[in-house]
Amino acid sequence: EEEELEFQQVEKATSLFNSCKIRHLKSMSKVTSCFDSLVAVSPEDSITAICSQLFEHQLHGVPVVEGGTALSVVTAFRILQYFANNLESKPDFMTSTLAELGIGTYHQILTILRETPLIVVLDVLARRELTSVPVVDDRGVVVDVFTQDDVLSLGCWPDLFDFMEEPLHDVISLIEKDGIQRHKPVPTCRRSETLENIVYRLLTNVGQRSLVCVDSEGHIEGIVSVSDILRFLYEIFISKKKEKK
Template structure:
């Protein structure tokens, strides 16, 4: 795996050529399907034997937002505490009211961006908007209301993972019952990253047996064919992956986030080489700066406002192993990997660094647990290359 620093991390830093340092996958000469499947079954048994409580860090903070808060104050709270989501609580009825996520902010931007241009809505109206009205925005936009997910902390990690996958959620609120008050109480939030890191820390022996490569295991979303040299107007040569360029307006990418329910869009050049990622969390910075009034700025301009401590774009090859990926999750915070062509593809006439696919934590969790989204077939491990 490699971590490629973004060329647009800070407007004050001179742009340097991109460097890609890769760690080997340590694939054996003849990966064993039998040992791979045995390791998967052992990991799943481990998850069934552990509860959500077991995955809690030794020390953590829980940020809970009252639905009466304005969006402006809620965002200030998130930024101050370094988080991008938080449970919502209806204090009038003393009940859990769902989660505030970056996607809610995306929907809010879409709604007010158009409303400011068509009706008499001001910046003050946006900043005074209350969290309790977020569901009204979803109805106006015609997007699905997220399910009111929750699970008990004593539930098995396997059941928690299954619920995350079946509902396409990235985080799961954990609620218990307070016998003194007779009300539910929010205990914590289990994220996909926390769950996968727990596996990576506790299943070293099993992970060492996961040698089959990512493409053969069908983990992630891959470009369906080689990009056309001259795609017709309106075609996306990297279908089904949504992409953008440095000159793409930010609002076009915001629309991609909402339309496809995704959290990042690769920024590529004319040859399909990955230059950067634009993420939903980047939009929070723009909202904080009041830039929802001028989202016609380009991605290149928006990236100049990104924090200089952005960790960079994490890349991998389709020939890397699942075990290597899980070892990376163990070592550092990872939310997604961009699959690019490497030296091996370049020798076959490809373009080094060109976009091949994207692997999200949902993809990894879905495969490792064997859980499936509603209506999807169960993913099966594929035979290794001869």
């Protein structure tokens, strides 16, 4: 009886999906009401207001909603891209270095040893709500960066659970053997590089949202992300706005 009931439920769900059309979704109150509890912005909000939402809620992107309908998603990356593409003249601070501007995070940087079991890495990413984590060897030299894109690629493995105890460097090798395009070389930078160069590198490397700052020997010093740069620009804009008042 249970199997028959389950079969009927599947048949009913299949019939519902086959008969449902896009226009039906607009009239479903359950679909539109789900936006009430979401952090969202409207098409009329300023870039400043959107940045404020991103920073306040520690988000990488927010949905643009109008009349209960999601129109798109605006991300920190897209805002930085807009800023870079619409500069009429280059601000002086763009030629200053990361060290001079103080952009990035340089304290309590989490790293993962390349021998760490995959299950531990996944647990760390989930609990810390991280999108990536630098991978180091036994000398503390950065040898890779394990990202959320790598995690997503694991979802294609039918026998994923058999690899949970495997060291991360072996898992990464298998991902690359599957033909998955990953960041090459390791996305690192130096604190002596200019902001202009860092912005260019972040915007021209597809899928890359942060760079690992290293010293001359490759040891990690910190991380600079798209959000770090956007926050810097936001604070400059806000301070200048207050000065005008």
